[in-house]
Amino acid sequence: MVSYFVPRARFLLKAGNLRKTIQDQQQQLQPKHTQRNGNLPLVRHFRQLPKNDTSKLANKQGQQPIGKQQTQLQVRRNAISRWTGFLLRWAPMGLCVFGAIEWQLHKFRSIRDGAPRTASEFQSRVYCSLPLRIMSRCWGWLAACYMPNPLRPYVYGWYSSMFKVNIEEALYSDFNHYSSMAEFFTRPLKEGVRVINGKSPLVSPADGKVLHFGSASDSLIEQVKGVSYSIEDFLGPLQTVEQSREAMSYAQALKQKRDGSTELYQCVIYLAPGDYHRFHSPTAWEPTVRRHFSGELLSVSPKVAGWLPGLFCLNERVLYMGHWNHGFFSYTAVGATNVGSVEIYMDSELKTNRWNGFKVGAHPPSTYEYDELLLNAKQHGKQSLQKFEKGDLVGQFNMGSTIVLLFEAPKNFQFDIVAGQTIKVGESLGHIAANRN
Incomplete structure (x- = not known):
């Protein structure tokens, strides 16, 4: 039992020494300004610390106190990033709510005026703004692609059952005859x-x-x-x-x-x-x-x-x-x-x-x-x-x-x-x- 574990322990010790040597080499290759920064997470979130703590942290690491202009610039960047994230997160929901309100208002106006419930000018423009031509061109390219023989009976058979295609009326009733959709x-x-x-x-x-x-x-x-x-x-x-x-x-x-x-x-x-x-x-x-x-x-x-x-x-x-x-x-x-x-x-x-x-x-x-x-x-x-x-x-x-x-x-x-x-x-x-x- 002892002779079994001793070699393994020696191997682990050697691996640990090797890992330490690699880390030391990486630290030597890093730029000097990166080595001086030391603990980067603390520096990145310095805006969360009081001014006194920030100065102490900078002095402890051998740095000069961060300038007032640099601090204001960092605060502005953080504010912009927060507002951008807020808009990207909640703007789609806001647009959906606005669209639902506009839909209901148009429906109410149509009922009040006794007019048919058709699309308003706003709804028509929104619908026409969808990338339907891009979709159609992509679909046309996909439909023209070659269909492998093993897939043809399954794909064409599913399509025929879904849309009620009478394949017996076709000149070629065998699905394998059609090389593309x-x-x-x-x-x-x-x-x-x-x-x-x-x-x-x-x-x-x-x-x-x-x-x-x-x-x-x-x-x-x-x-x-x-x-x-x-x-x-x-x-x-x-x-x-x-x-x-x-x-x-x-x-x-x-x-x-x-x-x-x-x-x-x-x-x-x-x-x-x-x-x-x-x-x-x-x-x-x-x-x-x-x-x-x-x-x-x-x-x-x-x-x-x-x-x-x-x-x-x-x-x-x-x-x-x-x-x-x-x-x-x-x-x-x-x-x-x-x-x-x-x-x-x-x-x-x-x-x-x-x-x-x-x-x-x-x-x-x-x-x-x-x-x-x-x-x-x-x-x-x-x-x-x-x-x-x-x-x-x-x-x-x-x-x-x-x-x-x-x-x-x-x-x-x-x-x-x-x-x-x-x-x-x-x-x-x-x-x-x-x-x-």
């Missing part, structure tokens, strides 16, 4: 799973939910029930100088038939994340102008659409205007949060969801700025203008979003849909009723 989002469908109604003059351009539809004869049209937006803000200025000089409303100036036999109509279809993300042509028509509004990327879900007035006028959107058999026709793909991009197959020059810097809450008028392209055969050297037939594939979203149709039709045009209805590509949106004379 973006490829899975924009999956094509099997031929024949969407039947185009040949009798109806206007069919659904996408799978989704009908948010709103109806007449658009006034300058303000309904986004959802009780929430309106301006046609001029949504479409932009009139196309020609002659139209702008005419003494009539904006909605009337859009019409191509001025004999009083037609009226403007609108239809809004929302594409949920689980829906088929490609969109088609609702009728035979010919686009002549393309406008790209680089606006916000706010959510276009039904709840947000019913809360934020002018949502479709604020968001980034790609607008095509032209004509069909009954006059004016426009087709708009509206971007939204997490929509990596809006792709139009016929328009290779279109680039959406671009980085526009840290311009937050800058509307209006930044969201009403747009670039315009005339789809003219002479400018592009084409033999004929781009035309669409009913059911033709137009483009795709990289996530769920919204399609807005604004068109001119006879006054006896009647919709075959109801608000909140789930609709598929090719199903009838409306018909032209027979005149009863």
Whole structure:
């Protein structure tokens, strides 16, 4: 037993001596002013000691008493650091309390005035100030990343069960076929799973939910029930100088038939994340102008659409205007949060969801700025203008979003849909009723 412990004790003694030697060497390498300070914690907290104690401590360590200016500077720094810590700790809570109070006051004013409970200007600016474009660009990059084969059945299967995706309608029902989330989002469908109604003059351009539809004869049209937006803000200025000089409303100036036999109509279809993300042509028509509004990327879900007035006028959107058999026709793909991009197959020059810097809450008028392209055969050297037939594939979203149709039709045009209805590509949106004379 003794022979076992004695060597270990000698080893511990040698280790202790070695540790002491290393500490002595480190003290010799330290600067002289650090060695003179000695006990640093006491010097750091000298403001907590009386002046006499501070002087005694300095004399005991062989130092001169700390100057009055140095003491005042240290006190100021300590005060600034304390206030900074206080603000960083309690400012978020204060902002939350202020936001809750403002929310309740706006709610009380809306109830008192009998107005719909929509977002105030302050709430709208706060919402638009969120870094939604950065989030959307990050999501677009993540969705385009390669998905390893072992993870595909689990990730895509979870997504399908969460958002009720009918993978059996897809052209490739095997999850392993899709190398990324973006490829899975924009999956094509099997031929024949969407039947185009040949009798109806206007069919659904996408799978989704009908948010709103109806007449658009006034300058303000309904986004959802009780929430309106301006046609001029949504479409932009009139196309020609002659139209702008005419003494009539904006909605009337859009019409191509001025004999009083037609009226403007609108239809809004929302594409949920689980829906088929490609969109088609609702009728035979010919686009002549393309406008790209680089606006916000706010959510276009039904709840947000019913809360934020002018949502479709604020968001980034790609607008095509032209004509069909009954006059004016426009087709708009509206971007939204997490929509990596809006792709139009016929328009290779279109680039959406671009980085526009840290311009937050800058509307209006930044969201009403747009670039315009005339789809003219002479400018592009084409033999004929781009035309669409009913059911033709137009483009795709990289996530769920919204399609807005604004068109001119006879006054006896009647919709075959109801608000909140789930609709598929090719199903009838409306018909032209027979005149009863």
